[in-house]
Amino acid sequence: KQEVTQIPAALSVPEGENLVLNCSFTDSAIYNLQWFRQDPGKGLTSLLLIQSSQREQTSGRLNASLDKSSGRSTLYIAASQPGDSATYLCAVRSYGSNDYKLSFGAGTTVTVRA
Amino acid sequence: NAGVTQTPKFRVLKTGQSMTLLCAQDMNHEYMYWYRQDPGMGLRLIHYSVGEGTTAKGEVPDGYNVSRLKKQNFLLGLESAAPSQTSVYFCASTDGWGPNNEQFFGPGTRLTVL
Numbered sequence: 001k002q003e004v005t006q007i008p009a010a011l012s013v014p015e016g017e018n019l020v021l022n023c024s025f026t027d028s029a030i031y032n033l034q035w036f037r038q039d040p041g042k043g044l045t046s047l048l049l050i051q052s053s054q055r056e057q058t059s060g061r062l063n064a065s066l067d068k069s070s071g072r073s074t075l076y077i078a079a080s081q082p083g084d085s086a087t088y089l090c091a092v093r094s095y096g097s098n099d100y101k102l103s104f105g106a107g108t109t110v111t112v113r114a
Numbered sequence: 115n116a117g118v119t120q121t122p123k124f125r126v127l128k129t130g131q132s133m134t135l136l137c138a139q140d141m142n143h144e145y146m147y148w149y150r151q152d153p154g155m156g157l158r159l160i161h162y163s164v165g166e167g168t169t170a171k172g173e174v175p176d177g178y179n180v181s182r183l184k185k186q187n188f189l190l191g192l193e194s195a196a197p198s199q200t201s202v203y204f205c206a207s208t209d210g211w212g213p214n215n216e217q218f219f220g221p222g223t224r225l226t227v228l
Contacts, residue, residue, distance in 0.1 A: 004156070009154075032213050034216060034217070036219075041222075042221060042222070043118075043204060043219045043221040043222050044204065044206075044219040045219075046216045046217070046219075049214065049216050051213040052213065053213070089156065089157075091157075101147065101159040101162065101172060101173070102217060104158075105156055106154050106155060106156045107156065
């Protein structure tokens with residue numbers, strides 16, 4: 001069974017500092033990995049999707065890397081802003097799963113202090 | 115496009131009451147999902163559907179039933195609510211299961227069972 005872990009559970013940084021969020025997974029046979037953002041009381045917004053054949057994806061200030069063999073992904077957010085405060089979730093889809101589901105980590109809650 | 119919508123947004127039930135949560139998507143997606151989100155546990159799949167008229171169990175299906183009579187709608191039913199079903203429920207959909215297909219999420223339904 002795929003297990004996804006995100007450490008730390010919470011992170012507080014001053015504005016302008018770069019953010020580094022970690023995601024690890026136990027089964028390296030993945031199809032893809034997706035990073036989501038969740039604001040309090042809201043749904044999930046997809047930020048980046050990395051296919052298993054890719055090493056990284058970039059969108060604006062966001063960069064996500066994937067090291068499938070070691071079971072790790074990192075989300076980098078450059079020059080953080082108070083508007084980046086949210087919970088960030090990673091999710092993987094594994095090969096061989098019959099239920100098409102994503103396996104989620106519990107998330108990292110980020111606070112960017114002005 | 116409205117994307118994925120969920121009705122209602124909030125609900126309070128007493129133990130033993132029943133209710134139905136409605137998910138609707140206007141993106142003509144084949145696959146639809148119901149997840150629940152509990153503190154510190156990430157999202158867990160309850161039931162899913164790979165097309166109109168089909169449903170299947172996810173990892174935590176007990177106490178829930180679903181129906182997909184129309185392609186755009188996916189209903190989640192609680193026949194006899196229990197306090198353990200207090201959670202935030204998210205619906206999601208995707209148009210395929212290729213390596214570049216994202217899941218799109220609704221805003222969630224916050225359910226409290228007293």
